[in-house]
Amino acid sequence: MRLIVDLFPAQSASRQRGIGRFTLSLAKAMAAQAGAHDLRLLANASYPDSAAQLRAEFAGLVPAGACASYTHPPMDPRNTDNARQEQLASAVIHTAYQALGADALLCASPFEGWNERGLVPQAAGGLPAGLKVAVLYDLIPWLFPKQHLDPVPDYRRWYARRLAALGQYDLLLAISEATRDDAIRLLGLAPERVVNISGAADPQFRTLAPAVLAAADLARFGIARPFVLYTGNSDYRKNLGGMLAAFARLPRAVRDAHQLVVNQVGNIELFMLQVAAAGLPRDSVVVTGRVSDDELLVLYNACKVFVFPSLYEGFGLPVLEAMACGAAVIAGNNSSIPEVAGRADLLFDAASPEAIAASLLRALTDDAWRAALREYGPARAARFSWDKTAAAAWRAIEAALETRRAAALADPVPRGTPRLRVAAVLALPAIAAERAKALLAALAPYADIVDVDAGDGPDGLSRATLPQHWNRFDTVLYVATRAALTPDLVDLVRSAPGVLLLQEDAGAGPAASVPQTAAEASQLLRDEGLQGLVARHRQQARRSGSALPLGRSLLEALRCLVLEGGAVELPRAGAALALPEVVLLDGGARADEAARARRLAAALRAGADKSWRGAAAQIAAAWQGAHPGEAALDEVARHAERNLRLNRGARILVDATRLVEAGDTGMAGALVRGMCLHDDSPAPIELVQPGDRALVRAGAAAAAIFGLDAAACPVEQLDIQPGDILFLPDAPWEDIARLLPVFDAVRQFGGRIVSVAPAPLAEGFSLAVRHSDLLLCPSQAACDAAWQRIAQDALEHAAALRILPWQEDADSALALLGACFD
C-alpha cells in the first residue's frame, strides 16, 4: 500500500499544541512500522523552517525522497473569508497527492488552515488518493459554539465547511473512544467508518531519579513550597477559573502549606485580578508562563498533585504525561478523561469547584491514597504507546482498503459510472491486433473508443496530433507488446499519458541500440542514466532499465498499467519512483471477454481519475468562471507542474563544475568514470553543472570523459526529482550562490546533498558543513577533525548532518550514496 501522510498539522499553529505533537509522533511510529508499505510524507513548502525540521526528523526513518514538500499559491492569512482562495490552494495541493497516486491519504487533522498561509485540503471536491482517511481529535468548537464559534462569524463558516466535509472521508481515526462516540452521535457517521486509535505520551515523560529531581531549580519559577500543578491554558474549557475557585476552597492550613503552579494564563494582569478576587494571597499562585518540555518534565515529577479540571477533552494527553512521570493525578469525570485515567476514584465533577476541592484535599492530605496514585500512574501510562496507536492506524487503514478492494473486484464498474471517451493506440502485430480489437469492442458498454490509427477520428486525429487532442479524451489506452515499446512509442506516451495494456509476448524489450537522436539519448538517460548511455555506446550487454523491466520514462507517464497474466515484475527503483497502479486481466479465454472488458473499463476509469485533466478542472472550478490574469495562470501552472513531479524517481546527480572549467579528467574524471561503469549503481547517474537557477546536464564533460561524440549526451535542464542525491566531489564553494536554489529544490524534494569535505582549515569547509547532509572525509581521523572544527567554531549545520569516511573511489561513493535510499 502506498500511503500519503500530509504533515501540515505539524507545521501550522497547531505544531506547538497537542495536534502537532500527535501528528509527528503518529507519523514517526507509522514510519517505523511501515514494513512493505510505501509511506510518503508530505510537508508544505510555504513553511520552509518547519518543513526542514520535519525532513530532519524523518531523515533516518524513511528513504531519500519519501519525505518531500508540495507548494501552492500561498493563502493570505489576513483574509478570513477566503473560500475561493482555499479551494484554489486545495486543488493545487491535490496535484501533489495525485502525482503520488496513493492507495490512501491520511490527513493528520482536517481542521487546519484558519489564519494560515497553508491548509489541509478539504475532502469535499474529491481528493485524488484512493482511500481518504483523517484523524479526528474532537468536535469541541461545535460542542461549545458560544465560546468557539459565535465570536467570529468567519470562523464559524470556515468550521462549518470543514465539519460538513468530514462525511467525505472513508475512514476517521478517532483519538479516543469518547471522540469516536461523538463522531457517530453528532455527525451521524456509520460506526464502522470511525475507529479509535487512542494516543500516547511522548517517551520523554518519565520518572526522574531523586538526585536529578533534587538538583532541579524550582525556585527560579518562584516555587517555594510543595505545589499543586495545573497545565491548562486560559481556554474556557480548561477551567482555570474552576481550578482557582477549588484551590481557594481548601482549608486555610492546607492551602497555606502549598502553592498552585499554573503556566499559560493569557493576560497576566487579568489573571492576577482573578486570583485576588478568589481571596488568594499573591504568593500562593505561581505563574511560570510557557515552559519547555524539559521544564514540564521536572514540574510533573516534582508536584505533589497534578489536577486536570478540564470540562471537555478529545484525549487528555496531560493526564497521561503526568502519570508517566509518577505524579498523583486527579481529573475531571467527563469526555475522554475516564478512559485515559482508567480509575474512578481519581475523577471528580469538573463543573463543581466544591467537588474539585474535595478531591484535591484528599489527594493532599491522604498520604496513603496519594502514594497509591503515584504508583498507579506509570503503570497506567505504559498501557498507551505510539507503537500501539500506529499499529491500530495501519490496521484500520489496511482493513478499510481491503473492503474497498473487495467491493471493486466484485463490481469494477458500478452502476452510474459515466461513460468514458477513450483514444486507443494499438501497437501490435496483426494477429494480436485483431484480438485486441475484439476486447475493445467488448468495452462498448462502458466507453466510446476512438482508434487513433484508423484515420476516422475527429479533426485528423493521428499519432502525430494526439498530444494536441489529448484533452478531448478522458484517457488514452495504449495496447502494446514489450517489443513494440520503441523510443517513438514511449515518447508518444510521455506526450499523451494514459493507460498501457501490455500484451503477453516473449518478454524481450526492443533491441538495445545506440541512440540516434537527441530525444532518444535523453530518454535513455532518464531511464538508465549516464551508465546506460555509456553501455550502449560501448555495445555492452546491460540489464534493461536499471533493474526495471519497463523504463522509468514510460512508467512515469502511465496512469495505470494493465497486464495480461501478470508476467511483469515491478520492483521499486532505488527510491521514490511512484509506480503506476497495476491491474491484472485474468487469463485470455474468449469466454471471459466480458469480464476482462469490465476490469479494463475499471482500469480506464482509474486512469481517467488520475489524469491531469481532473486537477486542471478542479483548479478551473476554484476560479468559478472568472478568467484569471496571465500571471495567476502562470503561477498556478508552475506550482502544479512542480507538484506533479513528485512521482519521479531518484537519481545521483554528480556536480561536474570543476571538470567543465578545467577539462580535468584526472581524479574526479576517474571517479565519475568508475561510478558509471560500476555494475551495481543504485540509481541512474547524471553529470550536472549549475545553470540559471537550475541544473543542466554537463553533456560535453560526460562526452569527454567517455570519449563520446560531443552530441551524444544532449545538454538540457534537469529539474530536481524526489530523492535526488546531489553529489559534490569537488564543489565550487567560492561560487556557491549559483547552487543555493538547487540545494533548496533538492531538500524540498526530500533529496540529500553529499559533499566531499574540504580540509577543515580550507575556505569552503564551513560552507560544506552548512549545506551538506552527508560529508565524506578520507579517514576516520579526518571525520573527527571535522567535528572538532565544527564544535570549535560553532559552525551552522543540518540537524541530521553525518560525516563518514570513504575510500575516495567509486565503490565507496556508490555504497554511501546508495545508503541514502535505504
Add this chain to the structure above:
Amino acid sequence: MRSPSPAPASAPRLHSVLVRRAIGLVVKQPVLRRLALRVALRYPGLLQRFKKQLKDVMLPAEAGMPAVEAPGPSSPATVLGPRFRDLLLDELQRPATPRQQGEP
C-alpha cells in the same frame, strides 16, 4: 487535546482579533502601511505585544520570515503531456458543469 480554533471569547482574545483585523485593513493601503510600520518601530513594546498579528499581516520579509519563492518553470523534458497551463486554459474555456460550479 485542543482543536484549532480561536480561543474562547475572553476579553483579551477578542481584543486581539479586533486588532488583527484593524491592522489587516491598515496594511492594505501602502501609505497607511508605511505609517503603521513606522509607529510599530517607534514603539517596540507595541511591536512585541502584537508580534503575532503583525507577523500575519506583514510581508514575510518584513516579519523576518523566510520568503517562499514560486517554483521556476519545469523544463519541457520533465513535463509529461501537454503543459499544465494549456490544460488550465482549456478547462477554463469549457462550459461549466455542476461540479465545476463548486459543488462537492
